[in-house]
Amino acid sequence: xxxxxxxxxxxxxxxxQLADVLERVLDKGxxxxxxxQINLLDIELLTVRLRLLIASADKAREMGIDWxxxxxxxxxxxxxxxxxxxLKRLEAAAGLESGERKDES
Amino acid sequence: xxxxxxxxxxxxxxxxxxxAPAPHGVETVEHDGLVALVRDVPxxxxxxxxxPTHLNDREWLERQVRGHEDVLASAAEAATxxxxxxxxxxxxxxxxxxxxxxHRELLQRxxxxxxxxxxxxxxxxxxxxxxxxxDASDDAPAGGRAYLERRRDSRRRALELxxxxxxxxxxxxxxxxxxxxxxxxxxxxxxxLSGREEQMLLNAAYLVRRGDETLAQEIASLxxxxxxxxxxxELTGPWPPYNFxxxxx
Numbered sequence: 001x002x003x004x005x006x007x008x009x010x011x012x013x014x015x016x017q018l019a020d021v022l023e024r025v026l027d028k029g030x031x032x033x034x035x036x037q038i039n040l041l042d043i044e045l046l047t048v049r050l051r052l053l054i055a056s057a058d059k060a061r062e063m064g065i066d067w068x069x070x071x072x073x074x075x076x077x078x079x080x081x082x083x084x085x086x087l088k089r090l091e092a093a094a095g096l097e098s099g100e101r102k103d104e105s
Numbered sequence: 106x107x108x109x110x111x112x113x114x115x116x117x118x119x120x121x122x123x124x125a126p127a128p129h130g131v132e133t134v135e136h137d138g139l140v141a142l143v144r145d146v147p148x149x150x151x152x153x154x155x156x157p158t159h160l161n162d163r164e165w166l167e168r169q170v171r172g173h174e175d176v177l178a179s180a181a182e183a184a185t186x187x188x189x190x191x192x193x194x195x196x197x198x199x200x201x202x203x204x205x206x207x208h209r210e211l212l213q214r215x216x217x218x219x220x221x222x223x224x225x226x227x228x229x230x231x232x233x234x235x236x237x238x239x240d241a242s243d244d245a246p247a248g249g250r251a252y253l254e255r256r257r258d259s260r261r262r263a264l265e266l267x268x269x270x271x272x273x274x275x276x277x278x279x280x281x282x283x284x285x286x287x288x289x290x291x292x293x294x295x296x297x298l299s300g301r302e303e304q305m306l307l308n309a310a311y312l313v314r315r316g317d318e319t320l321a322q323e324i325a326s327l328x329x330x331x332x333x334x335x336x337x338x339e340l341t342g343p344w345p346p347y348n349f350x351x352x353x354x
Contacts, residue, residue: 016174016341017299017300017341018167018170018171019294019298019299019300020226020341021170021171021174022170022298023291023294023298024174024188024344024347024348025170025173025174025190025191025347026170026190026191027190028188028190028347028348028351029119029188029189029190029191029347029350029351030119030120030187030188030189030190030211030212030215030350030351031189031190031351031352032117032189032193032204032208
């Protein structure tokens, strides 16, 4: 079995799982900041806002797009603290608040 | 200036080095050796006012992120690609060229960094075996002291198992990282996102040379070593190198 076959077999040979695609396309990839976007926002701020928007909608809540929340133990082990801090900073800068996110100490 | 409800904007998927063929249905904007993969998008969908509404539309969002991924995956088959995150939209092509110009240093650095490489995703899952008789079972010895002892024992056992899992995951990641050019450990997806009952212990991405199968072989070994143990090893990709580009990479 080749690497590709093995990888494809991870999801039954079908299209990639939506969770994996969302995680990459909405949360990874290069972030370009500049003043030429239509939204005229730092794209990273947009992404944070996007997450919060999604998280605030019932439909999206069903999808469970809330990977910035979650188990504090696991997120700490996975280096989630830096992300948390970054998110907090961005939210503060954007004047947004996430009342649902648990603080980590 | 910006007209939110009319006209088109230019959606940018990512960048690749000049000379490579663009995927079908995607246009390019070339500027000084960098090529942006672009598509015209209607502003009544992608404009500042319309976008937030659409982002809350599950079907629309899924269509867009899958479309984004499909374009980049096709492009990555032919050439090294630096994937952008969803949602970079410019007014017009000259703004795309300006974007390439302004971010030239970062883009060229990333093109070099991921040159000839692809991303593989690895997730490790754990499903706890059926728990032995619980501390609340009826046939267990009665009495407060016995109850407290059972509670204490089961809590201790749970901690031991959690520690074992942590060691295993760290070991798995070390083994896989050896076969990669670079690696990133992401936060495990919660059940709501993964859609699976098992617990996700590891959610990592590995940058490997294109076509290098050693990491996949290591996954096969891990599966064999841990058969019937409650652990499952999932390999996904190859992906464009989303996890290995950008300021933080």
